[in-house]
Amino acid sequence: xxxxxxxxxxxxxxxxxxxxxxxxxxxxxxxxxxxxxxxxxxxxxxxxxxxxxxxxxxxxxxxxxxxxxxxxxxxxxxxxxxxxxxxxxxxxxxxxxxxxxxxxxxxxxxxxxxxxxxxxxxxxxxxxxxxxxxxxxxxxxxxxxxxxxxxxxxxxxxxxxxxxxxxxxxxxxxxxxxxxxxxxxxxxxxxxxxxxxxxxxxxxxxxxxxxxxxxxxxxxxxxxxxxxxxxxxxxxxxxxxxxxxxxxxxxxxxxxx
Numbered sequence: 001x002x003x004x005x006x007x008x009x010x011x012x013x014x015x016x017x018x019x020x021x022x023x024x025x026x027x028x029x030x031x032x033x034x035x036x037x038x039x040x041x042x043x044x045x046x047x048x049x050x051x052x053x054x055x056x057x058x059x060x061x062x063x064x065x066x067x068x069x070x071x072x073x074x075x076x077x078x079x080x081x082x083x084x085x086x087x088x089x090x091x092x093x094x095x096x097x098x099x100x101x102x103x104x105x106x107x108x109x110x111x112x113x114x115x116x117x118x119x120x121x122x123x124x125x126x127x128x129x130x131x132x133x134x135x136x137x138x139x140x141x142x143x144x145x146x147x148x149x150x151x152x153x154x155x156x157x158x159x160x161x162x163x164x165x166x167x168x169x170x171x172x173x174x175x176x177x178x179x180x181x182x183x184x185x186x187x188x189x190x191x192x193x194x195x196x197x198x199x200x201x202x203x204x205x206x207x208x209x210x211x212x213x214x215x216x217x218x219x220x221x222x223x224x225x226x227x228x229x230x231x232x233x234x235x236x237x238x239x240x241x242x243x244x245x246x247x248x249x250x251x252x253x254x255x256x257x
Contacts (some may be wrong), residue, residue, distance in 0.1 A: 023059055026066045037060050037253075103246050109238045116225045117234050127181055131218040132192055135159055135168040136210050143211040145202035150200060156215055164254035165210060180222060188212060 024029040039058045040050050048054070075118040077083060133156060137143050146159055157173030164170030181189040191205040195216040 016104045021148065024063050024066075027070055029070065033068045039065055048060070048232065064117055077092060100243060100246075104239060104243060106248075109235050111239055114231060114234050117228070117238060121230075121234075122224055124182070125221050125224060127180065128193075129178045129180055129214055129220050129222045130192055131159070131178050133160065133178045133215045133221075134166070134169065134176060135174050135186075135213040136170075137163060137213075138165060138210050140204050140206070140211050143213055147200070147202070147204070147213055150213070156200075156213075177201060178220070178223070185209070187215065215246060 021033055023036055024031045030092075036058055039062065040055070043050055043054060043058070050058075072078060073082050135146055135156070137146065142163070146154075146163060149159060150156055157175075160170055160172075160174030164174055166174075169176050181193050182194065183189075185207045187205055187207040191201055191212075192214050193215065197202065197216055197219055200215045201213055204212060206212075218245070
């Protein structure tokens with residue numbers, strides 16, 4: 001029987017179509033091309049671009065996995081209880097990840113929510129910022145003596161380097177950099193906000209850390225970032241908060257005995 005050219009072309013086309021659906025044939029078993037796409041998506045979700053070199057590595061990885069999987073099955077390892085337990089855990093992890101991804105897709109953070117969160121941030125951190133210095137010591141008498149020395153002409157910065165128990169600011173002459181009053185413990189904030197620019201506390205300020213001598217070097221309106229500058233962080237925070245609320249609601253509704 002003669003085979004027509006049309007039949008040969010159809011057979012060739014069918015063979016090409018079958019090969020195009022598979023990455024490779026390993027020991028007679030097909031490795032579907034869909035696995036390449038799935039692994040590409042995993043790489044992309046991790047934040048890495050899929051370059052031609054990475055794509056080639058993905059393909060080699062999938063072929064290697066098929067070879068190793070075939071050998072593992074040949075040895076009967078897929079019948080072990082440990083393997084079955086790990087498969088079940090992996091199945092749970094994948095399904096839960098899909099659940100969370102689905103929730104986030106259906107419940108995106110809105111522009112209004114971002115703006116409302118930013119406004120709350122501004123309200124909590126607005127007002128004045130203080131450029132202050134302090135010297136922290138353990139005993140009140142020691143603090144009083146240092147105040148007396150400063151009033152006699154001793155340099156605040158030098159005394160802070162020598163006497164302060166705060167390792168962070170002490171080495172910098174007591175400098176605490178610019179900060180909102182709410183950044184400090186209440187006793188410190190209360191005393192600091194009463195001082196004018198260049199003024200020193202007349203008496204030691206006691207807190208849970210010891211006794212402070214505080215000097216305000218400057219005061220300014222709070223320098224807050226613009227909404228566009230912090231929008232990615234706010235979006236991420238709200239996304240995580242929504243997901244956490246979703247998880248809490250599911251747990252609250254679940255009947256656990």
